[in-house]
Amino acid sequence: MITAVIIFVLMYAGMLIFSEKRVYFALAAAVAMVGVGVLPISKVLPSINWNVIMMISGTMGIVTLFIETGMPARMADLMLTKVSKASTAIILLAVFSGLVSAFIDNVATVLMVAPVGLAICKKIKINPIPVLISIAVSSNLQGAATLVGDTTSILLGDFAKMSFMDFFFWQGKPSIFWAVELGAAGTVVILWLLFRKNNQPVESKQLTEVKDYVPGIMLLMVVVCLIIASFFTIPYIDDIKNGLICLTLCVIDVARSCIKKKGKEPLKLVLKEMDYMTIFMLCGLFVVIAGITEAGVIELIADKFASLGGGNLFMLYTVLVFASVILSAFIDNIPYVAAMLPVVQFIAGRLGINPVVLYFGLLSGATLGGNITPFGASANVAGMGILRKEGYEVKNSDFFKIGIPFTLTAVFIGYLFIWFVWA
Numbered sequence: 001m002i003t004a005v006i007i008f009v010l011m012y013a014g015m016l017i018f019s020e021k022r023v024y025f026a027l028a029a030a031v032a033m034v035g036v037g038v039l040p041i042s043k044v045l046p047s048i049n050w051n052v053i054m055m056i057s058g059t060m061g062i063v064t065l066f067i068e069t070g071m072p073a074r075m076a077d078l079m080l081t082k083v084s085k086a087s088t089a090i091i092l093l094a095v096f097s098g099l100v101s102a103f104i105d106n107v108a109t110v111l112m113v114a115p116v117g118l119a120i121c122k123k124i125k126i127n128p129i130p131v132l133i134s135i136a137v138s139s140n141l142q143g144a145a146t147l148v149g150d151t152t153s154i155l156l157g158d159f160a161k162m163s164f165m166d167f168f169f170w171q172g173k174p175s176i177f178w179a180v181e182l183g184a185a186g187t188v189v190i191l192w193l194l195f196r197k198n199n200q201p202v203e204s205k206q207l208t209e210v211k212d213y214v215p216g217i218m219l220l221m222v223v224v225c226l227i228i229a230s231f232f233t234i235p236y237i238d239d240i241k242n243g244l245i246c247l248t249l250c251v252i253d254v255a256r257s258c259i260k261k262k263g264k265e266p267l268k269l270v271l272k273e274m275d276y277m278t279i280f281m282l283c284g285l286f287v288v289i290a291g292i293t294e295a296g297v298i299e300l301i302a303d304k305f306a307s308l309g310g311g312n313l314f315m316l317y318t319v320l321v322f323a324s325v326i327l328s329a330f331i332d333n334i335p336y337v338a339a340m341l342p343v344v345q346f347i348a349g350r351l352g353i354n355p356v357v358l359y360f361g362l363l364s365g366a367t368l369g370g371n372i373t374p375f376g377a378s379a380n381v382a383g384m385g386i387l388r389k390e391g392y393e394v395k396n397s398d399f400f401k402i403g404i405p406f407t408l409t410a411v412f413i414g415y416l417f418i419w420f421v422w423a
Contacts, residue, residue: 004038004295008339011288015335023277026284026335033291047290048283052151052158054243057279059148061250062222063104064273065215065257065266073116073208080116081207086124086198090131091191093117094138098184101139102149103223106379109139114386124200129392133402134191136383137371141187141410144367145180147226147242151278152337156363158242159341160355163230164223176360179417183368183410190405212260218253222246278334285338293342301343303350313353313423317361320344321415324365325407329372337366357422364414371407374399 011029015022033039039047079096083089093113101109113135121128143150147157147164156162162170168177225245234241250270257266308319328336340362348355370377374384374394380403384394 001295001297001300003036004033004292004297007032007036007038008288008292008297012335022335023281023284026281026288028284030284030287030291033288039287039291039294043290043294044287048286049155049158051240051243052154053279053282054240054247055148055154055158056151056246056282057274058243058246058248058250059104059222060274061270062215062218062246062253064270065212065253066104066219067111068266068269069210069212069215070208071210071213071216074210077116077207080120080202084201086120086126086200086202087192087195089120089202090117090134090195090198091188093120093131094134094191095184095188097135098138098142101379102142102145102180103219104149106139106143106150106377107382110136110379110382110386113139114383118386118390120202124198124202126198126200128390129387129394129398130194130402132383132387133380133394133399134194134406136377136380137403137406138184138187138191140371140377140379141184141368141406142180144363145177148222148246150367151282151334152363152367155334155337155341156359159345160359164226164242165230171354171356173421176363176418179360179364179414179421180410182417183364183414186409186413187406190402190409194402212257214256215253218249222249225249282334282338285335289338289342292339299346301346303346305343305347311351313351313357314419316347316351317357317419317423318415320358321361321365321411324362325369325372325411328366328369333366333370333377337362340366354422357418360418360422361415364418365411368407368411368414371403371410372400373403 007029011025014025018025030044034041034044075096079092080089083092093116097109097113100113114132117131117135118128121131144153146167147153147162153167157164157167167175169175222245226242229241229245237244254267254270258264305316305320308316324336324340341359344358344362345355348358370380374380374396380399384399387394
């Protein structure tokens, strides 16, 4: 157990200090777990959650082709034809990025919507920094709303055996989707307070040309197929059915695009844009978590964590939510959620309670906490990178002015909703 803890702590410290090299620390820790005998080599491949890996890979591929078609930009252009003031356009862009990110990776959403925000800012000559920060934090907010919205949602969905529809209604009650959406509604007020003085006129007469509508249809097919699959149990492959759906539709979409363009360019694009670092990092994390579970570390942590609340569920839930917010503001929420899910499960078992309230508290706190700092979420990093390329330097104070009230509003609303519905 001591050896497993040392490996885990060193891995986490390395991932925190050298964030750009986090994948190497995860893989090195996985090798160490096996090398020192904490985890038998025969359990390495079974410990990797292939359903999660296939879901992420397939969704990434389809989203890459979807962005390439120009459809996201066309959707934003159409939205801008319906508004007349800059403040309304900025708020709608942020809301739009949030809604899109409920079904598409947060970073991909920022890459889609940010150029539209920049174009508006240049046209009406306003500072783009707060606009792009709003787009980034809004996209990060709604990643927890659906099964395919974010990697952390996929992790929870697989761990708790939640279907796509379970994110809307589960066990006869409103699920995490509604907690996120209520929080998002609250943040619209924050955005209005921030941008209400930007009353410059804005218009969008030229609509982006859409090159291909099929990738958009395929993205909708992913959602539809996941919904349909949630009503059926498929022998032998039920544990990986969601991953197979995403990966199969991705392969079909890539093959069709290659045939249409009479070349391998779509395949090369998908392979180039695939986030291999996240995929490899997850593989390493799954092995490390299997190792510390095998050594009894998860059970020990759960006992210690449960004692913080003195057996009081409300105290435990509150500590979990706000500790997750603070921690995920500085560390990557993917390894944090992956490590904490089994801890939460053990805590619920110790207390003899339904674990859902703790699952949702963990997911909401960890997902939203990343919005406090510029480096707390990949979507924020992507947004700041776009601004740097345009010659704008984002100060921490610029981000805090939006990120802190935005995060606290969304977290507190979701925190209350989850408690009153599920506790």
